[in-house]
Amino acid sequence: MANPHLRALLRWRKWAKKDWAIAAVGFTLTVVFALSLISDSRRRVNGSVTNPSFGLSQNDDLVDLTLLRNAKDRGAFCLDGSLPGYHFQKGFGSGSNNWLLHIEGGGWCNTMSSCSQRKMTALGSSKYMDRQIRFSGILSSDPAQNPDFFSWNKVKIRYCDGASLAGHPENEIKKGNKLFFRGQLIWEALIDELLSIGLSEAKEALLSGCSAGGLATLIHCDAFRGLLPKEATVKCLADASFFLDEKDILGNNTMRSFYHDVFQLQVMHTLSIK
Incomplete structure (x- = not known):
């Protein structure tokens, strides 16, 4: 064989x-x-996967943190006294003169104790914020993912005052653990900086926010409209931002009580003078 x-x-x-x-x-x-x-x-x-539908690298949507240049002079600080920040991606093509501002969410702090804890996180201090974040969803530059706003100037506003950008220094506690309730000043300093880099010439603008950021959108919507050109199309979008004054399952007015505490702690002066 x-x-x-x-x-x-x-x-x-x-x-x-x-x-x-x-x-x-x-x-x-x-x-x-x-x-x-x-x-x-x-x-x-290496973190650079290419999107075959648009030829973009995912790294193209990594956007640096920018600390507010005029924050110190304006007294606009996060809860811990650090400088507030934002992420900005310049628009292009047909979106060069259009602006999308998105305020991140993150709840609120309603006591000195909860605000003191919060200042040790990215929701109370820029020291803990990521220096780069990836823009996705409504902030994406991929037209397949974000067909309406992909080419716009896009800004993610970091939230670090604990009161939906409405805190005011008149309510700061002068003794004990120092906390900065400067949300209103942060908003004003931020908008002034954005106006100086092109927002003042916006043809279309959308102010948006999610949760606590959506509440900030509702608080500042009218003022935002008033700062932009009269001929500009300006809209506001509050996402997941309606917190009903209803009793919980135990029969308590939890939301009313919580907001009362936030109001008394951080924003009473700001709202009472309007």
Whole structure:
């Protein structure tokens, strides 16, 4: 009986040119596929996966944190006294003169204790904020993900005063643990800075926010409209920002009590003079 390895060798030597051609093509496709997987893996590890629908790298939507240049002179500080910040991505093409401002959410602090805890986080101090964040959703530059606003000037406003950008220094406690209730001043300093870099020439503008940021949107919407050109189209969008004055399942007015505490602690002076 012939050696089985010898029989296999004889069959291999008898392959036709057609068989060899098919084998060569299959081998080439296998190598190309393997190399593409390796390349894709490396790009993912390096954090720069390309979006095939638009030719954008995900790194293109990484946006640096900018600390307010005029904040110190204006006395506009986060809860801990650090400078507030925002992330800005310049618009292009048809969106060059359009602006989208989005205020992040994050609840509120209604006592000295909760505000003192909050100042040790990114919701109370720029010291803990990410120096880069990825713009996605309504802030994305990918038209497939964000067809309406992808080319606009886009700003993510960081929230660090604990009272929906409405706190006022008149309500600061002068003794004990120092906290800065400067949300209203943060808003004013921020808008002035954005106006100086192009917002003052906006043709279309949208002020938006989620949760506590949505409440800030409602608080500042009219003032925002008044600062922009009269011919500009200006709208405000409050997302998930309606907190009903209803009793909870235990029959308590929890939301009313909570907001009363926030009001007394941080914003009483600001709202009482309007």
